[in-house]
Amino acid sequence: MxxxxxxxxxxxHYTRRxxxxxxxxxxxxxxLAQLTGRSYAGGVxxxxxxxxxxxxxxxxxxxxxxxxxxxxxxxxxxxxxxxKALPKEVIGNQRLSTMSGNQSILPMAGSxxxxxxxxxxxxxxxxxxxxxxxIADDICVVKTMHxxxxxxxxxxxxxxxxxxxxxxxxxxxxxxYGLGSINQNLPSFIVLVSKNASRDQPLYSRLxxxxxxxxxxxxxxxxxxxxxxxxxxxxxxxxxxxxxGMLDALAKINTDQANRxxxxxxxxxxxxxxxxxxxxxxVPDVTDISGESKATLDLYGPDVRTPGTYAANCLLxxxxxxxxxxxxxxxxQGWDQHGDCPGGISRQCKQTDQASAALVMDLKQxxxxxxxxxxxxxxxxxxAYSQGKISANSYGRDHHPRCFSIWLAGAGVKPGVTxxxxxxxxYNILDGGVHVHDLHATMLHLxxxxxxxxxxxxxxxxxxxxxxxxxxIKPILT
Numbered sequence: 001m002x003x004x005x006x007x008x009x010x011x012x013h014y015t016r017r018x019x020x021x022x023x024x025x026x027x028x029x030x031x032l033a034q035l036t037g038r039s040y041a042g043g044v045x046x047x048x049x050x051x052x053x054x055x056x057x058x059x060x061x062x063x064x065x066x067x068x069x070x071x072x073x074x075x076x077x078x079x080x081x082x083x084k085a086l087p088k089e090v091i092g093n094q095r096l097s098t099m100s101g102n103q104s105i106l107p108m109a110g111s112x113x114x115x116x117x118x119x120x121x122x123x124x125x126x127x128x129x130x131x132x133x134x135i136a137d138d139i140c141v142v143k144t145m146h147x148x149x150x151x152x153x154x155x156x157x158x159x160x161x162x163x164x165x166x167x168x169x170x171x172x173x174x175x176x177y178g179l180g181s182i183n184q185n186l187p188s189f190i191v192l193v194s195k196n197a198s199r200d201q202p203l204y205s206r207l208x209x210x211x212x213x214x215x216x217x218x219x220x221x222x223x224x225x226x227x228x229x230x231x232x233x234x235x236x237x238x239x240x241x242x243x244x245g246m247l248d249a250l251a252k253i254n255t256d257q258a259n260r261x262x263x264x265x266x267x268x269x270x271x272x273x274x275x276x277x278x279x280x281x282x283v284p285d286v287t288d289i290s291g292e293s294k295a296t297l298d299l300y301g302p303d304v305r306t307p308g309t310y311a312a313n314c315l316l317x318x319x320x321x322x323x324x325x326x327x328x329x330x331x332x333q334g335w336d337q338h339g340d341c342p343g344g345i346s347r348q349c350k351q352t353d354q355a356s357a358a359l360v361m362d363l364k365q366x367x368x369x370x371x372x373x374x375x376x377x378x379x380x381x382x383x384a385y386s387q388g389k390i391s392a393n394s395y396g397r398d399h400h401p402r403c404f405s406i407w408l409a410g411a412g413v414k415p416g417v418t419x420x421x422x423x424x425x426x427y428n429i430l431d432g433g434v435h436v437h438d439l440h441a442t443m444l445h446l447x448x449x450x451x452x453x454x455x456x457x458x459x460x461x462x463x464x465x466x467x468x469x470x471x472x473i474k475p476i477l478t
Contacts, residue, residue, distance in 0.1 A: 043176075044180075045449070048448025053412035054372065054412055055371040056324065056327070057172075057326070057328070057443065058317050058359070058372065059328070059330070060332070060356055060374065061330060061331050061377070061378070063156060063201055063203060064201050065381060065382060066335045066348070066378045067335075067345055067382035068381040069111050069384065071405060074111075074124045075111070075384070075426045078110040079110030080110070081110070083107050084108055085108070086108050086385045086427070090425050091106070091427070095150060096398070097399050099387060100398040103387075103388075109341070109383075109386040109390060112341075114126070114127050119136035121416030123416065123418055128349040128353070130353065135357045136416065137415055139409045139415065142476065143418055143422055143432075145406050146402055146436075149379070149401060152201045153202075155379035155380050155401065158379070158436055159379050160207040162436070162464075166206055167212075168211045168463070169211035169213045172189035172219050172327035172329055173189060173210040173211065173217040174217075174454060176188040176216075177210075177213045177214070177217045178444075178454045179447065183323050183325055184278065185281070185282035185323075186320065187219075187220040187325070188325065189217065189218070189325075190220050190222055191220065191331070192316060193221065194313060194330070194333065194351075195308035196309045196310060197333040198334030201336055208329060212458040214265065215268045215272070219329065222287070232283060234280070247273055250270075251273070286319050292315070296315075301354040310351055311358075314358065314359040317359060318363060318366075321368055321372055322368065332351070332352055338388075339396045359374065360410075369409065369410045370410075372411060373408065373446055373447075374408065374409045375406065375407075375439075376407045380400055381426075382397030382398065382400050383397050383398040383400045384400075385398075403422045403429045406439075412478055413446075413476055419432055419473070420432030432475070434473055437469040439473070441470035441471060445477075452470075
């Protein structure tokens with residue numbers, strides 16, 4: 001059967017300018033690969049815009065909104081004024097969620113836990129985070145994060161993709177698209193979701209999706225159990241040799257289609273099939289922790305021996321980083337404490353504190369923290385007032401996008417510092433505000449990427465992770 005002849009529109013879709021541009025990038029990438037001994041497959045930039053301090057990223061996403069008032073932002077005034085009405089001038093014209101907007105009085109809720117200063121840096125950290133306190137001199141606490149979304153879904157979507165609108169490319173996909181892979185046997189973007197977390201807020205695969213970018217840049221979720229990646233193993237009776245032959249035949253068909261239709265998604269399909277074949281060997285290797293020492297396992301805590309737990313995923317993240325996976329994102333749900341905040345956040349911290357700190361310690365002792373960035377945080381903070389009834393040791397906190405805390409550690413970030421100042425109520429930012437777009441711009445900057453130049457044209461408009469905003473957080477950089 002004679003292949004169909006491309007029509008005029010299909011031919012014009014692939015212009016001479018487009019060909020020269022992509023060909024040049026391809027040649028540059030191949031030359032760089034020859035010089036460095038590595039293959040930067042799939043990276044549209046070919047090379048970073050400037051010297052990169054960060055080679056890889058681990059993002060520890062705490063879904064649900066951890067309370068900054070019980071973790072990193074000590075507010076003695078709230079404890080002193082516990083139960084009294086929060087002054088109206090503090091709230092101003094802020095939009096409240098429907099869950100607390102009908103309260104006639106918003107009673108201040110002082111934290112039930114205490115804070116102490118740790119390390120040479122003297123960073124104040126809650127008693128709920130004794131292990132994080134041990135790495136106080138290794139982390140940079142940003143107390144003045146703020147976002148635009150007040151509800152979970154748009155807020156998480158915003159953090160993961162730079163837009164509240166679902167369907168945009170995720171930050172890991174942008175990193176993969178721009179810089180490509182530095183390990184040809186594993187995806188450049190891998191996602192891990194805790195199986196031992198409370199399922200208070202849903203997580204959708206679009207949070208690590210590629211959006212309108214080529215689909216090979218989407219995050220690949222690793223799961224606990226016998227099959228970490230779905231549909232990766234060969235069916236019964238199919239040998240590796242048979243699988244190789246099938247992929248070769250399929251590649252010829254897809255190549256013919258790609259030449260005829262000039263659709264980038266067909267090329268992506270070939271790349272994904274080849275990656276899946278290589279992962280049949282690489283995935284069992286990376287998920288097998290039997291070679292880890294007892295000291296390392298003990299560092300992460302008892303849950304590390306149970307696949308799929310937050311602790312196990314933190315260890316797996318280190319193993320993936322060791323193998324040069326570009327971007328690893330962990331999701332841990334359960335931080336949405338509208339009711340019993342003291343009980344709920346105590347459980348969450350107990351599940352995550354030791355492993356989060358262990359990851360930083362482990363990376364540091366192996367020399368991996370020198371070119372790896374670790375980010376810890378959720379989609380927003382919690383209110384200084386109690387949602388609903390309040391007592392001496394019982395209160396709940398609503399969503400609060402105006403100011404909240406995250407921490408960063410690793411390459412290019414000043415260790416043992418805090419950034420930004422919030423008011424005495426932990427409600428408003430006084431100085432050093434950091435927007436979501438600023439965080440994304442800074443992450444890309446550390447990876448050697450100018451956030452304004454990593455763009456993709458879609459439906460007639462140029463898009464980027466930071467949209468039309470974003471400033472680098474220079475005070476926290478080395």
